[in-house]
Every structure is written in structure tokens, then in C-alpha cells.
Amino acid sequence: MRLIAVGLAAGAAVLLVALFVPWLPPVASKERERIDLVFWVTTGICIFVFAIVAGVSIYAVWKFRARPDDESDGPPIHGHTGLEIAWTAVPVVLVTTIAIVSAVALAKNGSYPSNTLQINVTAQQFAWTFQYPAYHNLTSSVLRLPIDRPVRLNLTSKDVIHSFWVPEFGQKQDALPYPEVTHVKVTATELTPTKSDWYPVICTELCGLGHAYMRSWAIVMPQAGFERWARGQGGQQGGGGGSAGASLFKTNGCGSCHTFKAASATGTVGPDLDKLSQYAKQAGKPLDAFVTQSITDPNAYVQPGYKPNVMPDFNLSSQQVAALVQYLTGKGS
Numbered sequence: 122m123r124l125i126a127v128g129l130a131a132g133a134a135v136l137l138v139a140l141f142v143p144w145l146p147p148v149a150s151k152e153r154e155r156i157d158l159v160f161w162v163t164t165g166i167c168i169f170v171f172a173i174v175a176g177v178s179i180y181a182v183w184k185f186r187a188r189p190d191d192e193s194d195g196p197p198i199h200g201h202t203g204l205e206i207a208w209t210a211v212p213v214v215l216v217t218t219i220a221i222v223s224a225v226a227l228a229k230n231g232s233y234p235s236n237t238l239q240i241n242v243t244a245q246q247f248a249w250t251f252q253y254p255a256y257h258n259l260t261s262s263v264l265r266l267p268i269d270r271p272v273r274l275n276l277t278s279k280d281v282i283h284s285f286w287v288p289e290f291g292q293k294q295d296a297l298p299y300p301e302v303t304h305v306k307v308t309a310t311e312l313t314p315t316k317s318d319w320y321p322v323i324c325t326e327l328c329g330l331g332h333a334y335m336r337s338w339a340i341v342m343p344q345a346g347f348e349r350w351a352r353g354q355g356g357q358q359g360g361g362g363g364s365a366g367a368s369l370f371k372t373n374g375c376g377s378c379h380t381f382k383a384a385s386a387t388g389t390v391g392p393d394l395d396k397l398s399q400y401a402k403q404a405g406k407p408l409d410a411f412v413t414q415s416i417t418d419p420n421a422y423v424q425p426g427y428k429p430n431v432m433p434d435f436n437l438s439s440q441q442v443a444a445l446v447q448y449l450t451g452k453g454s
């Protein structure tokens with residue numbers, strides 16, 4: 122009895138630490154709520170079992186240790202039917218509980234209603250592109266989502282395996298290239314955002330030099346605001362302060378590949394943007410024209426030491442390109 126009391130007390134203490142310390146990022150989707158439920162049911166069971174086993178072991182080692190003058194053998198103990206039934210039956214119940222809770226969460230997270238917003242997600246080294254077929258194939262390098270509306274992300278990759286992850290949403294899904302090899306054209310994941318905010322979109326599959334910087338933003342917005350943005354064909358892409366050029370730089374993930382002091386960017390995949398005037402001279406072009414061309418037709422001139430065909434097509438409007446050029450040439454900080 123005392124053994125069990127020690128075990129339960131230890132279990133309760135560990136459980137309090139587990140539950141009252143915020144270990145996980147904030148919850149921002151319905152799917153994440155279900156995933157967290159599975160996580161905590163499983164973790165709770167593990168803590169419960171571990172605490173009993175550890176508590177009993179520690180207590181037994183202390184209570185029944187051999188005294189210095191004790192040279193006698195221990196009592197010959199063999200089997201205990203009651204205990205054996207208990208330690209078989211209890212785990213069966215616990216494991217079955219985990220299986221049922223997981224299956225229900227998985228099934229619910231994988232089903233989506235007919236009004237689901239479809240978004241095509243293209244991954245490439247080292248950027249994300251989000252396309253909205255329901256809004257004239259509007260494309261954006263930032264994932265804008267209406268709050269409380271189910272969304273289905275259809276993922277593809279242009280080069281290697283990438284993986285889409287927003288910790289606050291819980292869902293994670295690989296994007297695969299070469300459908301003729303992998304026999305998978307599109308992978309998909311569903312989510313229903315529940316809180317308006319900015320969340321990091323993270324590539325969670327090692328995909329090359331710029332992997333750690335392959336980031337974007339998921340912006341959850343009120344439904345009306347989302348409609349306005351989507352029908353207005355993007356327009357202001359960024360937000361978050363600063364000039365249009367600065368926010369375009371941020372939201373398009375330019376810093377994933379480039380170094381640029383004004384943006385505190387330190388990428389090394391592409392040319393150093395603090396040296397643009399030097400590059401322009403080497404290319405024999407006026408600075409503005411050189412920077413514009415480098416964004417819209419990156420392969421026209423490739424700075425020696427860097428690879429061609431690496432810079433993605435960002436689908437920017439001419440105003441957006443102009444804003445970026447202004448920002449990059451230091452005329453509109």
C-alpha cells in the first residue's frame with residue numbers, strides 16, 4: 122500500500138510539472154487541439170506508469186536494502202498471479218485507449234467539408250509559393266488564411282523534398298518532387314485556423330544550404346479582411362511596419378538566401394545584396410536597371426561564384442519590383 126502511495130505521489134508531482142509548464146507553442150488550429158489531446162493523453166499515461174515504476178523501485182531499493190551485517194539469502198519468491206494479471210490488463214486498457222483517441226483524431230484531422238478553401242503550395246529551394254485557385258490563381262509568398270475556415274493545402278515541390286510545418290497549427294506534410302518517380306503528384310494536409318495572428322511557416326525537411334532559412338509567414342485574418350485581400354489581388358503584400366520594399370523583402374523570404382544588412386539578413390545561398398553597386402559595375406549596368414533585371418530575370422547576369430537557376434520566380438507585380446529595387450538600392454528604407 123505504501124509503495125503505491127509513493128508511486129502515486131511521485132506521479133502527481135511529475136504530472137503537475139508536465140501540465141503547468143507551457144512546453145508547446147500556442148494552439149492556433151482545430152487540428153492542433155486534437156493533436157494536443159492525443160499528445161497529452163499519451164504523455165499522461167507514460168508519466169503515470171513511469172512514476173509508479175520509478176517510485177516503487179526507489180522505495181524498494183531504500184526499504185529492502187541489505188544491511189552491512191546481513192549475509193543471508195533473500196526469501197525465495199516465485200510468481201504472483203494477481204500482480205501478473207494486473208500488469209497485463211492495465212497496459213492493454215491504456216494502449217487501447219491511446220489507439221482509439223489517436224484514430225479518432227487522425228480521422229477528424231483528415232476529413233474536410235465541401236466549403237474547404239483549396240490552396241496550392243509550391244516548395245522550392247528555398248522559398249514557398251501559395252496559390253489560390255478560387256481567387257483567379259492569385260499567388261503569394263505569404264500564406265494568408267481566413268479564420269475558422271477549413272483549408273486544404275495541396276503540396277508539390279520543384280526540386281527536392283521539403284516539408285510544410287507551422288508549429289501552432291500542428292499539421293506537418295512533405296512536398297515531393299518528381300511525381301514520375303515518386304508516383305505522388307500532390308500531398309495534402311488540412312487545417313482550420315482558430316486565432317488571428319502571424320505564424321512562422323517552417324521547412325522541416327533538410328533540403329540544402331538554405332534549409333534553415335526556408336521560412337515564410339502564415340497570416341490568419343478575419344474572413345472579411347481575407348476576402349478584401351484576395352479580391353484585391355494582393356496589393357500590399359507585406360505589413361508589419363517599414364516600407365513596402367522592406368516588407369516585400371521579408372514576406373518573400375529574400376533573407377533566406379541573401380545577406381542584406383538593412384534587413385538583418387544573413388543568407389549565403391545567393392549574392393550579397395550589400396554589394397549590389399559593385400555587382401552592377403561588374404555587369405556593366407546602371408544600378409537600378411541591374412537590380413530590376415536581377416529580380417525579374419535572375420539568369421540574365423549571374424554573379425561569378427554563384428549558381429544559375431537558383432533564384433525562384435516570385436510573381437511580383439511591376440510596382441512590387443519597383444518597391445523592392447528602391448529598398449535594395451537604399452532609396453526607400
Ligand code: CUA
Nearest residue numbers: 283324328332
Ligand atoms: Cu526546404 Cu528544408
